[in-house]
Amino acid sequence: xxxxxxxxxxxxxxxxxxxxxxxxxxxxxxxxxxxxxxxxxxxxxxxxxxxxxxxxxxxxxxxxxxxxxxxxxxxxxxxxxxxxxxxxxxxxxxxxxxxxxxxxxxxxxxxxxxxxxxxxxxxxxxxxxxxxxxxxxxxxxxxxxxxxxxxxxxxxxxxxxxxxxxxxxxxxxxxxxxxxxxxxxxxxxxxxxxxxxxxxxxxxxxxxxxxxxxxxxxxxxxxxxxxxxxxxxxxxxxxxxxxxxxxxxxxxxxxxxxxxxxxxxxxxxxxxx
Numbered sequence: 001x002x003x004x005x006x007x008x009x010x011x012x013x014x015x016x017x018x019x020x021x022x023x024x025x026x027x028x029x030x031x032x033x034x035x036x037x038x039x040x041x042x043x044x045x046x047x048x049x050x051x052x053x054x055x056x057x058x059x060x061x062x063x064x065x066x067x068x069x070x071x072x073x074x075x076x077x078x079x080x081x082x083x084x085x086x087x088x089x090x091x092x093x094x095x096x097x098x099x100x101x102x103x104x105x106x107x108x109x110x111x112x113x114x115x116x117x118x119x120x121x122x123x124x125x126x127x128x129x130x131x132x133x134x135x136x137x138x139x140x141x142x143x144x145x146x147x148x149x150x151x152x153x154x155x156x157x158x159x160x161x162x163x164x165x166x167x168x169x170x171x172x173x174x175x176x177x178x179x180x181x182x183x184x185x186x187x188x189x190x191x192x193x194x195x196x197x198x199x200x201x202x203x204x205x206x207x208x209x210x211x212x213x214x215x216x217x218x219x220x221x222x223x224x225x226x227x228x229x230x231x232x233x234x235x236x237x238x239x240x241x242x243x244x245x246x247x248x249x250x251x252x253x254x255x256x257x258x259x260x261x262x263x264x265x266x267x268x269x270x271x272x273x
Contacts, residue, residue: 063255064093071116103169119240126245134238140228162210163189167196178235
């Protein structure tokens with residue numbers, strides 16, 4: 001609607017109600033108390049109307065529109081090629097808005113359709129779809145570092161090494177976790193640098209600054225090319241991998257349904273993260 005048409009429509013509504021809904025000046029427009037009460041009362045009905053319209057739109061055979069996904073940075077790297085880009089190739093009318101955040105967010109409150117996190121972090125009230133392979137950590141260092149400082153044989157040996165410390169989204173420092181034959185160990189490592197992003201940790205380790213505790217998939221090419229050397233491999237077993245999760249709504253959009261089906265397909269073939 002044009003500004004003029006909108007103004008006339010509101011004027012007719014105010015005349016019918018017999019009360020002013022907006023305060024108007026030449027420079028601004030604001031709600032009156034009556035206007036605020038009206039908006040509070042009518043908002044739920046408008047949301048129901050929008051939901052009804054969306055439910056009808058979702059019946060289209062060809063998915064279209066935008067899907068908003070919130071993911072941890074490493075999770076986004078894991079799903080971008082096998083899942084997201086393949087989805088866009090299959091459905092040319094779809095768009096994906098992928099937002100990366102280290103901290104957990106309420107995807108419903110923040111307007112996301114889907115979230116991607118490690119299985120153990122998925123909120124209990126959400127429906128989770130496994131994305132396939134388990135995750136695994138790796139302790140790595142540069143050949144030059146190990147030549148100078150030697151290799152740790154068991155996790156407590158790390159206390160004598162320079163390590164890249166990891167800061168979590170809540171500000172706390174991450175304790176490196178290990179497990180072997182049922183024994184679990186957490187090490188509060190020491191080091192001169194603390195980072196909160198995996199790519200920065202990888203760069204510091206490649207430079208020989210110290211040892212890094214990273215996701216295996218982020219450094220496999222470096223290990224295979226012998227730019228990095230892995231240690232304590234028998235202390236870093238795999239654990240449940242990534243999940244795509246969403247609220248239990250009855251009326252998922254056609255696009256979300258298509259993405260979930262692709263995720264299940266790739267999980268069955270073992271392609272994703």
